[in-house]
Amino acid sequence: MNRVVLVDDHQMFRTGVKAELGPSIEIVGEAGDVDEAVTVIKAAKPDVVLLDVHLPGGGGIEVLRRLHGTVPSRFLALSVSDAAEDVIGVVRGGARGYVTKTISGPELTDAVARVADGDAVFSPRLAGFVLDAFAASDVPAVDPELDQITQRERDVLRLIARGYAYKEIAKELFISVKTVETHVSSVLRKLQLSNRHELSRWAAARRLV
């Protein structure tokens, strides 16, 4: 049973999500803006927070900033937005994944479980953004461990972008689902920590950071 707090400024959307989430999820709190979210999350200490990217009072990124290190909860970003800077911004702010609001109930339930287990959740769109950001180039990496993604990680991201589920990726690459998860988590870590020149330039071009 995963305890979840729902943060979104649209009451209608919260109601919809609550109705769609499976029985393995217990909603322990809801919030409609940044201040409320910080209070509710601090009080409820949920396993997972479903966090809207666009929120009154500074957006999801502000919630992440103010809660940084104070609660054990993990965050999954949820958005209708297509803008790369919003998505990468919230992931670099500490969210463990990003899904669009068009996601189906069962898929969202699955994503929540994955995030609760400490794994990362990449939608095809996020995978596309990351491939774009880490696109191969001649620029030498400052920190090779953080500033480049491996060929295997690239393969996994490509399959996610192609619409493959983790299980399908595992089958395609002859590896276990666990290994797929490890690769994705590793990419998430790099995305959050890398100061790669290209990444910052890419982000700057999209008015990020």
Added chain:
Amino acid sequence: MAGVRRLERGADGRLLAGVARGLAGHLGVDVLVVRLAFVLASIAGGLGVAAYGAFWVLVPREERPPARLDAREWGQLAAYAAMTVLLSAVSWGAGIVQAALWPFIVGGVGVAILWQQADREQRQRWVLPLRQMWLRSLFGLLLVIGGIAGFIARQLDGGEARFVVLASLIILTGVSVILTPWVVRLWQDLDAERQERVRSQERAELAAHIHDSVLHTLTLIQRNAADPREVQRLARSQERTLRTWLYQPRADPDLTFAAAIREAAGEVEDLHGVAIEIVVVGDTALDDALSATVQAAREAMVNAAKYSGVAPVSVYAEVEPDAVHVFVRDRGKGFAMDDVPSDRMGVRQSIIGRMERNGGSATVRTAPGEGTEVRLESRRA
């Protein structure tokens, strides 16, 4: 416009009336600089006190309750007060010769602090116009000083002259202190008005756009409420248009590969009412081979939309230095390649044939119940 804040007396972190805090916020400098300026001006003939009073009276209070209630730090206030008193005691005691130096000290300290706070780019911005104009400025300054000096030298002897210069400086500063808030406010009002005009223009443009597209679609959706397929098609199509309008830079579909394949996906979505999730990485100019690739991908999307029976269709396109790949995938019922009648043009001609004619290749991976994935590859010269 978040850049320049309106001049208001600050509610948070104030020591006295929030004048320095407000000015600091408005000018975008550290509050310390403003406070030191006030202290130094107070020593030089008490101008700082007068200016502070004027600001206190003339500048409106920030219309926001203070966020922190413990706001005032008495220790800091005491430090500023002590500094003022001590420094003025020094200058009083030292007599008029040193007093004449004070404006330079004030100016020097101010400039030093500002300089130290500014980043490289800002310094460049300050210095460049100065370099271009320094001759003229220097000339003007010399004229002014020369004029005053000449006037005074004629009328008075040395000791008195110094006093007159000092007095007129004080008067000038006083006048500007009195007038500045008024001028600043006038300027702010003008600025606010201009911003308001820009904003209302933006609002009008937004309203026009929403009227033309969104309201139109909503009407259509109401009319077609009984037909869920049509409603979904309308909603998807409107969503796509709005997204493009909001987030994507204007790109000509005739010019770049990414724009072209996105457009193709949009058309298929509209025609067949099936959601297509498209991800494009990288971009390049469109040539004949890539146009053919887009056409083939479009055909694959149409097939997936028509025959798979399952939404969504995933499209992934990647532009790499040596090749362009497109994957069109559905999780639908799939088919056995051998069962496709040889007269059916779709897969063989429109996709595989078209790619091969243009120096590329296409492979179809499918099996009954396994979904279908079409992989297109176009080598780049």
